[in-house]
Amino acid sequence: xxxxxxxxxxxxxxxxxxxxxxxxxxxxxxxxxxxxxxxxxxxxxxxxxxxxxxxxxxxxxxxxxxxxxxxxxxxxxxxxxxxxxxxxxxxxxxxxxxxxxxxxxxxxxxxxxxxxxxxxxxxxxxxxxxxxxxxxxxxxxxxxxxxxxxxxxxxxxxxxxxxxxxxxxxxxxxxxxxxxxxx
Numbered sequence: 001x002x003x004x005x006x007x008x009x010x011x012x013x014x015x016x017x018x019x020x021x022x023x024x025x026x027x028x029x030x031x032x033x034x035x036x037x038x039x040x041x042x043x044x045x046x047x048x049x050x051x052x053x054x055x056x057x058x059x060x061x062x063x064x065x066x067x068x069x070x071x072x073x074x075x076x077x078x079x080x081x082x083x084x085x086x087x088x089x090x091x092x093x094x095x096x097x098x099x100x101x102x103x104x105x106x107x108x109x110x111x112x113x114x115x116x117x118x119x120x121x122x123x124x125x126x127x128x129x130x131x132x133x134x135x136x137x138x139x140x141x142x143x144x145x146x147x148x149x150x151x152x153x154x155x156x157x158x159x160x161x162x163x164x165x166x167x168x169x170x171x172x173x174x175x176x177x178x179x180x181x182x183x
Contacts, residue, residue: 006066007125009117012110014066014081016058017051021067024076025051028102037139039165057084063126065098068114070105077105080114082122082131088160091173095122096132099145106141112148119149119176120183133174134159138167146174150182 005013026047028034035041042050054064066081078101086093097118099111122128133151135142136159146153151174162169 005069007117007121008071009113011071012080012114012117013069013071014114014117014121015069016064017054017067019051021076022048022051025067025078028078028100031103033103034100037136037142037168039162039168054079063095063121065100066118068101068110070110077102077110080111081118082126085132085134089157091132091154094130094132095128096134097122098133099142111142111145115145115149119181123178123181124183128178130175130177133176134171136162136168137170137172143172143174146172149176150180151176152180 005015007014022044026042026044029042029047029050030044032041058064061084063082065079065083067076068078068080069076078099080097080099080101082095082097084093085096097115099115101110119131122131132154133142133146135146137156154173154175156170156172158169159171162171
């Protein structure tokens with residue numbers, strides 16, 4: 001596949017990260033509007049560390065929050081993918097699905113299209129039993145994506161990594177089980 005895509009959806013290609021993605025992802029993760037549901041925008045060095053962790057996880061597990069390219073333009077628009085999580089809550093360890101896209105890619109259905117492709121990859125190729133999604137309760141757009149792709153709301157919980165942040169500590173947990181997945 002072009003650009004070494006592991007898999008594609010109708011409009012998107014999913015791949016491991018390249019070092020040349022660092023400045024592009026740093027611009028996305030450094031945008032205060034993109035990061036409005038997180039504690040703060042990230043620096044280029046934090047983005048570099050994030051991409052290094054994604055490359056390592058991909059090598060060890062066969063998945064990560066994948067770099068995502070538009071197939072029509074080749075433009076890298078952010079990430080959509082899967083991540084092993086083991087922070088201290090009652091539903092971990094687990095694999096979660098997440099996304100972060102540049103503003104110019106918003107409201108075009110890319111997040112839901114890409115998330116569906118990643119769920120299909122999770123259940124058909126990785127043979128996972130379930131995938132969860134977590135977002136802060138104030139992140140209504142991400143909750144909308146979770147609902148649109150057919151995930152089911154499990155609960156609201158206090159995120160242990162956000163406990164000191166009154167605006168962000170309450171999070172929602174959604175889940176899709178392999179037995180309920182229809183590709």
